[in-house]
Amino acid sequence: MPSSPEDLADRMAARRxxxxxxxxxxxxxxxxxxxxxxxxxxxxxxxxxxxxxxxAVESWRELSGGEIEIVAH
Incomplete structure (x- = not known):
């Protein structure tokens, strides 16, 4: 079970x-x-x-420090 929303987002991004x-x-x-x-x-x-x-930009998300992570292909 994830301990925070960021942990869940990290797991989902890695799985994707x-x-x-x-x-x-x-x-x-x-x-x-x-x-x-x-x-x-x-x-x-x-x-x-x-x-x-x-x-295309496949996905993007805001990280806890205010940075943006972009996955492009």
Missing amino acids: RQVNADDGFAREIFTQPRDQAPETARAFLDRWPAAAYMS
């Missing part, structure tokens, strides 16, 4: 990455301060355009 690990997508995980996270996500999507690579 394991389940999707063999689906053929290369994933990148970014953890950054809130003000930098959108710029990083945009740079990733610009570098790997969806039309050619099916790129």
